Amino acid sequence: MPIVKVELWTGRTKEQKAELAQAITDAVVNIARTTPDETIVIFQDVDKENWSKAGKLASEW
Amino acid sequence: MPIVKVELWTGRTKEQKAELAQAITDAVVNIARTTPDETIVIFQDVDKENWSKAGKLASEW
Amino acid sequence: MPIVKVELWTGRTKEQKAELAQAITDAVVNIARTTPDETIVIFQDVDKENWSKAGKLASEW
Amino acid sequence: MPIVKVELWTGRTKEQKAELAQAITDAVVNIARTTPDETIVIFQDVDKENWSKAGKLASEW
Amino acid sequence: MPIVKVELWTGRTKEQKAELAQAITDAVVNIARTTPDETIVIFQDVDKENWSKAGKLASEW
Amino acid sequence: MPIVKVELWTGRTKEQKAELAQAITDAVVNIARTTPDETIVIFQDVDKENWSKAGKLASEW
Numbered sequence: 001m002p003i004v005k006v007e008l009w010t011g012r013t014k015e016q017k018a019e020l021a022q023a024i025t026d027a028v029v030n031i032a033r034t035t036p037d038e039t040i041v042i043f044q045d046v047d048k049e050n051w052s053k054a055g056k057l058a059s060e061w
Numbered sequence: 062m063p064i065v066k067v068e069l070w071t072g073r074t075k076e077q078k079a080e081l082a083q084a085i086t087d088a089v090v091n092i093a094r095t096t097p098d099e100t101i102v103i104f105q106d107v108d109k110e111n112w113s114k115a116g117k118l119a120s121e122w
Numbered sequence: 123m124p125i126v127k128v129e130l131w132t133g134r135t136k137e138q139k140a141e142l143a144q145a146i147t148d149a150v151v152n153i154a155r156t157t158p159d160e161t162i163v164i165f166q167d168v169d170k171e172n173w174s175k176a177g178k179l180a181s182e183w
Numbered sequence: 184m185p186i187v188k189v190e191l192w193t194g195r196t197k198e199q200k201a202e203l204a205q206a207i208t209d210a211v212v213n214i215a216r217t218t219p220d221e222t223i224v225i226f227q228d229v230d231k232e233n234w235s236k237a238g239k240l241a242s243e244w
Numbered sequence: 245m246p247i248v249k250v251e252l253w254t255g256r257t258k259e260q261k262a263e264l265a266q267a268i269t270d271a272v273v274n275i276a277r278t279t280p281d282e283t284i285v286i287f288q289d290v291d292k293e294n295w296s297k298a299g300k301l302a303s304e305w
Numbered sequence: 306m307p308i309v310k311v312e313l314w315t316g317r318t319k320e321q322k323a324e325l326a327q328a329i330t331d332a333v334v335n336i337a338r339t340t341p342d343e344t345i346v347i348f349q350d351v352d353k354e355n356w357s358k359a360g361k362l363a364s365e366w
Contacts, residue, residue, distance in 0.1 A: 001314055001356060001363075003247065003284075004329075007103070008307040008337055014232050018243065020336045021235035024309075027328035031321055032313055036237035040247075042190070043233040049075050050104040051306060052082035054097035058306075060079065062173060062180075063130035064308065064345075065146075068225070070123055073154055081153045085126075088145035092138055093130055101308075110197050111226040112123060113204035115219035119123070121201065125186065125223075129347070136293050140304065143296035158298035162186075164251070165294040171319050172348040174326035176341035182323065184253055184295060184302075187268075191246040191276055199275055206271035207248075214264045215256055234245060241245075258354050262365065265357035280359035286312070287355040 002028055003040045009058070010045040017043050063089055064101045070119070071106040078104050124150055125162045131180070132167040139165050185211055186223045192241070193228040200226050246272055247284045253302070254289040261287050307333055308345045314363070315350040322348050 004024055012020075021041045028039050048058035065085055073081075082102045089100050109119035126146055134142075143163045150161050170180035187207055195203075204224045211222050231241035248268055256264075265285045272283050292302035309329055317325075326346045333344050353363035 001312070001351070003286075003312045005310045005312075006307055006333070007309075008333075008339075012337055014240070014242070016336055017232060017235075018240050020332060021240055022238040023332035023336060024329055025235065025238035027325060027332060028311070028313075031325045031328060032317055034313075039237065041235040041238075042229060042247075043235075045233070046103060046306070049078060050106070052078075052086065052102040052104075054100065055083040055086035055102075057075070057079050057082055059075070062168070063128055064347075065129075066127045067150070068123070068125045068127075069150075069154055069156075077153055081149060084149035084153060085146055088142060088149060089128070089130075092142045092145060093134055095130075103308075107123070107225060110200060111228070113200075113208065113224040113226075115222065116205040116208035116224075118197070118201050118204055120197070125225075136301070136303070139293060139296075140301050143301055144299040147296065147299035161298065163296040163299075164186075164290060165296075167294070168347060171322060172350070174322075174330065174346040174348075176344065177327040177330035177346075179319070179323050179326055181319070184251070184290070186251045188249045188251075189246055189272070190248075191272075191278075195276055203271060203275045206275060207268055210264060210267035210271060211250070211252075214260055214267060215252055217252075229245070258362070258364070261354060261357075262362050265362055266360040269357065269360035283359065285357040285360075286351060287357075289355070 001038055002032060002034060005042045005044060007044045007046050010047050062099055063093060063095060066103045066105060068105045068107050071108050123160055124154060124156060126150065127164045127166060129166045129168050132169050184221055185215060185217060188225045188227060190227045190229050193230050245282055246276060246278060248272065249286045249288060251288045251290050254291050306343055307337060307339060309333065310347045310349060312349045312351050315352050
């Protein structure tokens, strides 16, 4: 604990994920008073045809 | 808000997802009194070997 | 299958949830070609202090 | 109900998932007093580059 | 890793959760070849008015 | 998009959540190249009796 799940569009690089995992972990540790070892971040890539806002798939925007 | 996540078996077409995103968004907007722009629908495809009911994978049914 | 999870702000009535569950189930059955018995809808109430957009909690808007 | 979601690293075989689905279903039925037919288990494979602990992606360990 | 999330109806006792957490952890460790320390189980209580099957809330059954 | 879900133990204050929402949003916007308005953060409080590691509920540690 804590567990952070990040859903973002497919296409972010491994470098972006690595940097983001570090930044989120730092924020959680500093603000929520936990330890790095207890902080898990999971990324989930979402294709644009699996994401809709206002009733329209992002692949159609 | 709201966020609607739909888990369904792999194989639904983009056309089905588009139609379903629109129908769910309409229902949420009308019944839960929100706006289309605040309504997000996310689909998640699940393979039959990743889904079990009564202890049996759907790929084995 | 399918499983639909709906996150919405705390405060929707049981009547709204009942109507929304029926409408979403109808849409899923008709469009994704499944049966009502296989269609599960789960609601999750989210307090405004647990929801942020653009870095601001909804309870502060 | 209940619904059990299992996130594990990509690479587990179908045989492992089948055995795990059965074991988890048995545990849930016996301990939480439900029926097998009401017990759903969903697996979600997570790549090591999508998983971080202590701010480091598992693909970099 | 792995992370197991169990959604069940409100009303299960702490003793049932403790027993279920142990049983699921044992199954995951033995079958998916991981260690107990890496295995997290999270329970989420769901009220019957937040759960629908075939378009009907469980609180109305 | 993106949507970030943070599960943490019950007891964090609204001030901590507000600060954490801002910090995570900043990280996501800067690193994943999105806009603040598209970045949603949701907190989910988890009681210690609903969380297990190595087969033991956190309420029993």
